[in-house]
Amino acid sequence: MNMDISVTDPWALIAVAIAMTLGGILKGATGAGLPVIAVPVLASIYDVRVAVAVMVVPNLISNLRQVWKFRKAPVDPVFVKILAVVGALGVGLGTFVLAKIEPVYVQFVMIVIIVVYIGLRLSKLDLRITKTKARRWVASVGIIGGVLQGAVGISAPVAVTFLNAIRLDRPAFILTVSTFFAAMCVVQLPMQISFGIMTFHTALIGLLALIPLTFAMPIGEWIGSKFSARVFDRVILFFLASLAVKLLFDLF
DSSP states (O other): OBSOOOTTOHHHHHHHHHHHHHHHHHHHHHSOOHHHHHHHHHHTTBOHHHHHHHHHHHHHHHHHHHHHHTTTSOOOHHHHHHHHHHHHHHHHHHHHHHHHSOHHHHHHHHHHHHHHHHHHHHOOOOOOOOHHHHHHHHHHHHHHHHHHHHHHSOOHHHHHHHHHHTTOOHHHHHHHHHHHHHHHHHHHHHHHHHHTOSOHHHHHHHHHTHHHHHHHHHHHHHHHHHSOHHHHHHHHHHHHHHHHHHHHHHHO
């Protein structure tokens, strides 16, 4: 498995383009999920640290775009601020873990998270959390989600599941989750630079990744408004299951 990525490697550019296109379609359709697809795709080819680092810049830009687009959505400002702040604290700890722990262990955690995410999506449990309970749990969810985001680049099983259970309408959900992710990226970027995880080539690849992502998100938004969410969800889950098998195979 490759430990570095370069803008002079055409296969790297192709891999990133595929990862961002698939992840961008999912994010455009659902408001979240860019790292859920893109990070495992890249981790199946490159070192997990490279996969997490490549995602920071496109994740930041795409979430700021959605924050701006849905800025007028009615949300609980205190709830959103708490989620964003504790998420930023958690991602700092998670980045430290990513820098200090052997990548093989991080990759195993990523596989577990993917499996948990698939299980949650397939589960028929009708999770519902009242707004009162959500305010009580938001700090815990934010810190756990932040640690996962910093360490493996994926926090959807915790953060997205929690926000879905609150039953926010789509604009409020997108504004809330995008604020959460953007806040984490603001902390993630300088910390990855300080630990040497984010290199010049990685940052440049991340900037280039915005090109396919920019085209993919509107496609996802169109798919989300025109096609069955259930069918789209099943296709994504099948793809994620395949990636999990690939990542598990790579461990051995």
